Amino acid sequence: MDFKTITLEQDENLAILLLNRPEKLNAFTFLMMEELISALDLIEDDDSFHAVIISGAGRGFCAGADLSSGKETFNPSFDNFAVQEQDFRRDSGGILTLRMYKFLKPIIFACNGPAVGIGASMQLAGDIRIASENARFGFVFNNRGIVPDACSSWFLPKIVGISKALDLTFSGKIIDSQEALDISLISSIHKPENLINDAKKIAQDLIEKSAPVSIAITRQMLWRSFGQANPYEAHVIESKAIDSRGASDDAKEGVNSFLEKRPAKFKNLISSDMPDFFPWWEDEN
16 A cells, blocks of 8 residues: 555564654644554554554654644634534544554554654554653643644543643643653653664564454453443453453463463464454444
8 A cells, every 4th residue: 555644564563654754744634644544454454463663754753733734724614624523523633543542453652753742642542652762742732722632631641640641731841751751651762773673672572472362352451441430341341351262262272382381373363353242332433
C-alpha cells in the first residue's frame, strides 16, 4: 500500500510505522489520520505482525495539527473533511486513538523529538511510550484557544493522575523527556541514535514468549477495565477468557513447553482463532 504522509516497514514480526512529513515536523492532517488507520488495519489483519512501533521521520515526532490554514485551522465551517455525526463533528484525533484503543496488538510509541497537541495526545493510546533525550511534550490546546483532543481527557488522567493532567492541559507547558519520565508519561529515555533499536527490543520483550491471541484478549481486558463498575465485571470476562484459552492448542503448548524446558511455539492466530465471546462489548466507532 502506498502512503503519502507515513511509511510502513516490516522488521521480522514488527511493524515500523513512521509519520513522514519531516519538512513540516510531521504536522498532523486528515490524510495522515486516514493513512494511520489504514496502516493499523493492515497490521492487525496480517498475522506476521505481532506488534507495532510508531515514531517520526526527521527531527520531530509531530508538531501538532497542520496550521497552514492559519486562523481558520480549527473553524468548523472551514473544515470540509470532518466526520459528521447527528449532532457533532468528530475530532479526527479521537477517531485515530479510538482505533488504537480497539487494536489487538501491542503499540509502542518511540517519541524522537517535539510532540505537541495531537503529537502528544495520540501517544496516550499506546501501551508503551518511550522517548529520546530530544523529546518534548506539550498539551498546548488551551494555549490555542481550544481544548484537548484525541480522547486525551480520558487517557491522560489515567496515566499521570488528575492533578498533573490538569496542570499540563491548563498551562500548556512544554516538558522535556526527564519530566515526562518523572510523571510516568513515558517509561524510559534513550539516546536518539538508539531509539528505534531499543523500541524493537522492548517490543520483542513483550511478545516473544507469549501467545498472540492471549495478548490480544489481555490488551482489551486491561484497557476496558477502566469502564467497569466493580471487580465482578472483570471476573466475568476473565472467566470466559480462561475457559476459552484453557481449551486451546496454545494452552497445551504453553504447559508442554514449560515442562519440557523449551521455547513455546504458539500456533493460534488472531485472524482465525479469537474466542466466540470476543468481542464482549457493544461495537463503537
